[in-house]
Amino acid sequence: MAAVTLENVSKSFGKICAADQHNLEIRQGEFFVLLGPTGVGKTTLLRMLAGLDKPDQGRILLDGKDASNMAPYERDLAFVFQQYSLYPHMNVYDNLAFPLRSPIIGLSESTIKWRIEKVAELLKISHKLKNKATALSGGEMQRVAIGRALVREPSVYLMDEPLSSLDAKLRADLRIELKRIHEELGATFIYVTHDQIEAMSLADRIGIMNNGKLMQIGTPQEIYENPNSVYVAQRLGQPAINLLPVEALADQYPESATTIGLRTENIQLDKSGSGAFQGMVDWIEHLGDQNRLHVKLASEKLEILASPDSRLAAGDAISLTLKDPLFFNSEGHRI
Amino acid sequence: MQDSSTIEAQAPVTQKRSRSLINKLMNMSDRSMAWLFIGPTVVILLLINIFPLLWTIYLSFTNYRANQPTRDIEWVGLRNYERLLNSEDIWGYLQVTAHFVCWTMILQTIIGFGLALLLNRNFKGSSFFSTVILIPMMLSPAVVGVFWTYLFQPQTGIMTYIINFFGNFGPVDFIGNVDLAPWGIVLVDTWMWSPYVMLICLAGLKSIPPSLYEAAEVDRASTFRKFWSITLPMVLPFLLLAVLFRFIENFKMFDLVNELTSGGPGSITELASINLKREAFEKWRTGYSSAFAIILFVTVFGAGNIFVKVLNRVKNR
Ligand SMILES: Nc1ncnc2c1ncn2[C@@H]1O[C@H](COP(=O)(O)OP(=O)(O)OP(=O)(O)O)[C@@H](O)[C@H]1O
Numbered sequence: 001m002a003a004v005t006l007e008n009v010s011k012s013f014g015k016i017c018a019a020d021q022h023n024l025e026i027r028q029g030e031f032f033v034l035l036g037p038t039g040v041g042k043t044t045l046l047r048m049l050a051g052l053d054k055p056d057q058g059r060i061l062l063d064g065k066d067a068s069n070m071a072p073y074e075r076d077l078a079f080v081f082q083q084y085s086l087y088p089h090m091n092v093y094d095n096l097a098f099p100l101r102s103p104i105i106g107l108s109e110s111t112i113k114w115r116i117e118k119v120a121e122l123l124k125i126s127h128k129l130k131n132k133a134t135a136l137s138g139g140e141m142q143r144v145a146i147g148r149a150l151v152r153e154p155s156v157y158l159m160d161e162p163l164s165s166l167d168a169k170l171r172a173d174l175r176i177e178l179k180r181i182h183e184e185l186g187a188t189f190i191y192v193t194h195d196q197i198e199a200m201s202l203a204d205r206i207g208i209m210n211n212g213k214l215m216q217i218g219t220p221q222e223i224y225e226n227p228n229s230v231y232v233a234q235r236l237g238q239p240a241i242n243l244l245p246v247e248a249l250a251d252q253y254p255e256s257a258t259t260i261g262l263r264t265e266n267i268q269l270d271k272s273g274s275g276a277f278q279g280m281v282d283w284i285e286h287l288g289d290q291n292r293l294h295v296k297l298a299s300e301k302l303e304i305l306a307s308p309d310s311r312l313a314a315g316d317a318i319s320l321t322l323k324d325p326l327f328f329n330s331e332g333h334r335i
Numbered sequence: 336m337q338d339s340s341t342i343e344a345q346a347p348v349t350q351k352r353s354r355s356l357i358n359k360l361m362n363m364s365d366r367s368m369a370w371l372f373i374g375p376t377v378v379i380l381l382l383i384n385i386f387p388l389l390w391t392i393y394l395s396f397t398n399y400r401a402n403q404p405t406r407d408i409e410w411v412g413l414r415n416y417e418r419l420l421n422s423e424d425i426w427g428y429l430q431v432t433a434h435f436v437c438w439t440m441i442l443q444t445i446i447g448f449g450l451a452l453l454l455n456r457n458f459k460g461s462s463f464f465s466t467v468i469l470i471p472m473m474l475s476p477a478v479v480g481v482f483w484t485y486l487f488q489p490q491t492g493i494m495t496y497i498i499n500f501f502g503n504f505g506p507v508d509f510i511g512n513v514d515l516a517p518w519g520i521v522l523v524d525t526w527m528w529s530p531y532v533m534l535i536c537l538a539g540l541k542s543i544p545p546s547l548y549e550a551a552e553v554d555r556a557s558t559f560r561k562f563w564s565i566t567l568p569m570v571l572p573f574l575l576l577a578v579l580f581r582f583i584e585n586f587k588m589f590d591l592v593n594e595l596t597s598g599g600p601g602s603i604t605e606l607a608s609i610n611l612k613r614e615a616f617e618k619w620r621t622g623y624s625s626a627f628a629i630i631l632f633v634t635v636f637g638a639g640n641i642f643v644k645v646l647n648r649v650k651n652r
Pocket residue numbers: 013016017018036037038039040041042043044045082194
């Protein structure tokens with residue numbers, strides 16, 4: 001049975017459509033990531049699931065039961081808010097204890113203490129438990145917000161960009177921890193981010209959003225290899241996919257295609273000049289573990305990854321051969 | 336011709352002088368600039384606050400009578416204080432004051448906070464209601480005193496009418512009756528000043544971000560728990576501040592009660608400050624009443640300080 005089902009869920013704020021006919025089924029125990037740039041309606045979707053906003057239209061089912069008229073406390077889910085929403089007059093310990101002290105759960109203080117200490121250690125905030133919630137750095141506040149969700153064991157976790165204010169190392173560490181916790185608990189996670197690496201590494205399935213619409217839903221691999229539109233293709237892959245007018249490159253292409261999409265794996269580089277297209281290395285970004293080649297090709301420019309031992313230098317002439325490029329029509333749809 | 340030339344010759348000199356004044360001002364250090372700004376206020380404060388206070392302290396050790404300014408002022412040491420602290424009447428007036436202060440504080444806290452909670456609901460017309468509720472607070476105490484005397488009128492007043500709604504009590508005299516008068520003044524003061532507590536509490540309630548209630552809802556907090564763990568602790572500093580102001584104001588209460596009962600019947604509602612005015616300006620015992628004033632001042636100052644300490648602790652918790 002699906003843990004979370006959305007049927008034609010829509011919501012608008014005045015003229016802005018923040019949720020446009022969402023249809024989605026999330027399995028019990030799935031790690032579902034919503035990926036999209038700012039302002040596309042990711043938070044709105046989570047808030048509707050939590051019961052904090054009411055959809056204008058459509059139904060939300062939790063565990064197969066219609067949740068349209070359920071209050072937030074009846075839904076048994078935890079929410080990591082984008083703006084943390086910590087209780088400012090309490091210290092960190094009391095913030096973490098707040099959900100556990102609910103009479104519905106009825107835990108003893110010693111169990112509560114044990115759970116909080118476990119979570120605090122995991123999130124590396126054990127030494128801050130006595131601090132007031134307002135006397136923390138942004139990253140610490142964010143970890144307290146995560147902790148407040150993790151101390152509970154609900155059936156669904158909603159996380160709204162929970163790692164956005166952490167430094168790169170801590171973010172990578174916590175990403176792994178979250179993945180581990182997910183596997184340990186077997187709970188359903190719905191996770192919002194605009195970081196494609198987070199999405200790719202955490203997700204069982206990704207939903208890509210644009211202007212209140214779910215553009216494509218699928219496993220990270222499916223979406224990466226088979227994007228259904230230019231928009232989706234641009235969301236995944238680093239460097240971003242190269243988009244060129246078809247005339248510039250392909251000799252044979254589908255009738256309606258106007259744009260061709262090329263990632264590194266769609267291009268074979270050749271120093272000798274035996275490839276189909278001739279270009280020149282404009283300049284090279286050295287990133288340590290890899291090099292980014294900026295290639296000039298007649299009037300177009302391409303960004304391609306190359307291994308550091310490829311021994312190319314700026315000004316070198318190269319030739320390119322295409323392998324299974326992606327074609328899009330004038331509306332941006334995949335062909 | 337000559338005149339105009341001398342004027343012309345002088346003009347640059349005055350210009351130079353005024354420019355040097357501007358220069359002086361421009362080059363002034365921050366500290367002297369600060370003194371320049373607060374100086375006038377400090378002088379006025381010294382003249383009308385500090386000097387009279389010191390003068391009162393001096394008078395409280397003398398037998399000075401303001402209606403006999405030519406009489407020699409005699410230093411009597413602590414005699415005024417001795418007499419005051421041994422007088423049974425004084426303790427009686429302080430008791431009347433304590434009754435008045437305690438009950439008005441309790442009632443104004445409950446009613447003011449309750450009204451603030453109601454008006455924070457943002458129902459239709461809530462801003463209209465809050466404006467109407469604030470009116471009593473904006474009236475002059477003298478006016479309030481006069482029209483409550485009419486409302487309290489035993490034969491024709493509306494209070495008698497209202498009370499007889501609940502049973503046949505006959506004419507009820509709120510300010511002439513020995514048992515009712517202490518409650519009559521509490522009633523009027525509560526009517527007038529609960530809006531003030533409401534206003535400050537409302538500001539506190541509005542300062543609580545709604546997202547905290549959302550977080551609490553997701554954390555499965557009941558309505559009572561949301562009130563107890565979020566609303567109350569976050570409004571408490573505001574509430575205590577309002578109560579502090581009401582405590583100080585009501586401890587010094589004079590105008591409203593003087594207008595309503597002038598301390599009567601007998602001395603049933605004779606607050607300390609009303610008695611003080613009697614001693615000072617009816618019996619003209621200036622030295623004695625100065626000592627009384629100092630005692631009241633020290634009491635209110637001490638209690639106020641304790642209050643501020645509690646307030647700070649609540650804030651920094
Ligand atoms: N309460 C509201 N009133 C009016 N408009 C709103 C409200 N909440 C959201 N919106 C609008 O709805 C759209 C979607 O907002 P939402 O918060 O869901 O974006 P988001 O995808 O979470 O963005 P971000 O990544 O920046 O958090 C935005 O255009 C926003 O301005």
